[in-house]
Amino acid sequence: MDFSLTETEADLAELCRSFAQGEIAPRAPKAWEEARCPTDLLAEMGQLGLLGMLVPQEWGGIGASTVGFVAAMEQIGLADQSVAAAWQAHVTIGSLPLYLFGDDEQRDRWLRPLAEGRALGAFGLTEPDAGSDARGIRTRARRDGKGWVIDGSKTFISNAGTDMSFGVTLLARTDDGSSTRPGYGVFVVERDTPGFTMGPKMPGIGWRGLDTRELHFDGVRVGDEHLVGDPDAGLGQFLGTLEVGRISIAALSLSLTQAVLDLSLAYAKERKQFGKPISEFQAVQFKLADMATELEAARWMTYRAAWLRDRGLPFRKEAAMAKLKASRLAAEAASEAVQIHGGTGYMLDSPVARFYCDSKVLEIGEGTNEIQHVVIARALGC
Numbered sequence: 149m150d151f152s153l154t155e156t157e158a159d160l161a162e163l164c165r166s167f168a169q170g171e172i173a174p175r176a177p178k179a180w181e182e183a184r185c186p187t188d189l190l191a192e193m194g195q196l197g198l199l200g201m202l203v204p205q206e207w208g209g210i211g212a213s214t215v216g217f218v219a220a221m222e223q224i225g226l227a228d229q230s231v232a233a234a235w236q237a238h239v240t241i242g243s244l245p246l247y248l249f250g251d252d253e254q255r256d257r258w259l260r261p262l263a264e265g266r267a268l269g270a271f272g273l274t275e276p277d278a279g280s281d282a283r284g285i286r287t288r289a290r291r292d293g294k295g296w297v298i299d300g301s302k303t304f305i306s307n308a309g310t311d312m313s314f315g316v317t318l319l320a321r322t323d324d325g326s327s328t329r330p331g332y333g334v335f336v337v338e339r340d341t342p343g344f345t346m347g348p349k350m351p352g353i354g355w356r357g358l359d360t361r362e363l364h365f366d367g368v369r370v371g372d373e374h375l376v377g378d379p380d381a382g383l384g385q386f387l388g389t390l391e392v393g394r395i396s397i398a399a400l401s402l403s404l405t406q407a408v409l410d411l412s413l414a415y416a417k418e419r420k421q422f423g424k425p426i427s428e429f430q431a432v433q434f435k436l437a438d439m440a441t442e443l444e445a446a447r448w449m450t451y452r453a454a455w456l457r458d459r460g461l462p463f464r465k466e467a468a469m470a471k472l473k474a475s476r477l478a479a480e481a482a483s484e485a486v487q488i489h490g491g492t493g494y495m496l497d498s499p500v501a502r503f504y505c506d507s508k509v510l511e512i513g514e515g516t517n518e519i520q521h522v523v524i525a526r527a528l529g530c
């Protein structure tokens with residue numbers, strides 16, 4: 149199996165490396181400190197075509213392969229995790245439901261601006277009482293004449309509240325509550341729709357630049373053209389989209405692990421104690437060797453899941469395994485990296501501390517790691 153990049157994929161990764169090092173790395177830390185979503189950087193990424201990564205050119209995107217997207221993410225996430233998190237949420241869960249399940253009119257109206265980088269997309273699944281248990285959502289869309297009326301709340305929704313946000317693509321119950329087989333539909337709600345409001349940006353341990361909010365829908369009226377796909381098949385559409393999101397979180401985790409490995413190696417060679425660089429102590433060497441070895445394993449699992457998707461082969465189990473392995477590694481590696489930096493690494497103004505803060509959410513987003521275990525166990529036949 150050959151995972152080497154094609155010329156197009158390598159060019160894309162190089163474009164991302166150059167933008168990440170030239171623009172994101174110097175500008176993103178300020179946005180992190182100010183807990184502000186750096187939409188200026190995201191808009192510039194849009195001008196480079198990077199917001200339409202997985203969308204074909206016909207709909208305004210650049211039609212990159214999933215392998216190319218992973219390689220691009222390795223570069224973007226190395227520079228800043230909040231920018232990479234906002235970017236990947238837009239590229240995968242924020243845009244793909246419209247591409248995969250929308251009709252041509254919906255793609256032209258809502259997907260094209262997202263893919264061309266003129267707006268940010270958001271994915272509204274999680275609710276205050278329904279996180280891992282997506283079937284338990286309570287947001288309801290009721291048929292009313294030629295359209296629908298939506299009532300309910302979503303929480304932890306990324307990219308819906310920035311100055312670039314177009315609104316949200318959300319999941320709602322479409323049955324009347326009496327059926328034993330609940331129906332779920334996917335709806336587009338644009339930001340200025342009457343009855344659609346949102347709370348303030350929610351502060352987290354990390355990803356401080358990511359705009360994450362509660363969304364509220366109070367008698368929100370939308371026409372039939374806002375329903376994406378089958379009014380009863382929305383749950384499958386949303387869960388299927390999350391599988392791509394898991395490859396994306398795995399790739400984000402690779403970038404974080406590479407970043408903390410690079411920082412730790414450089415620091416260990418420079419920091420002297422007991423008259424020699426701490427990289428000469430075996431205890432430090434073994435931490436670095438473990439990080440590098442585990443990173444190599446997680447990297448190939450992630451590229452393999454992406455490679456399977458690019459060939460139209462099943463990748464659910466492999467995406468869950470890659471996300472589980474890579475996010476767990478990122479959290480462990482970030483902790484060891486702070487350890488190698490000692491007190492310096494504990495201080496919030498050090499880059500390694502920022503990566504440490506950003507690492508925990510990788511084990512929670514796009515399905516917690518316990519849910520990845522559930523997906524993998526089911527695939528094994530449990």
Ligand SMILES: Cc1cc2nc3c(=O)[nH]c(=O)nc-3n(C[C@H](O)[C@H](O)[C@H](O)COP(=O)(O)OP(=O)(O)OC[C@H]3O[C@@H](n4cnc5c(N)ncnc54)[C@H](O)[C@@H]3O)c2cc1C
Pocket residue numbers: 237270271272273274278279280281303304305306307352355358360509512513514515516517518519522
């Ligand atoms: C920064 C951030 C951004 C996010 N962005 C979005 C977004 O854009 N769109 C969106 O829809 N959601 C988003 N989320 C929500 C995220 O997907 C959920 O937080 C996640 O799915 C977990 O749901 P929960 O928080 O309700 O936890 P819960 O489901 O309440 O889980 C709590 C704990 O119970 C465990 N648990 C639950 N069920 C099981 C089980 N069956 N077996 C074993 N353990 C179990 C979980 O693993 C976890 O440890 C975001 C979250 C964060 C933190």
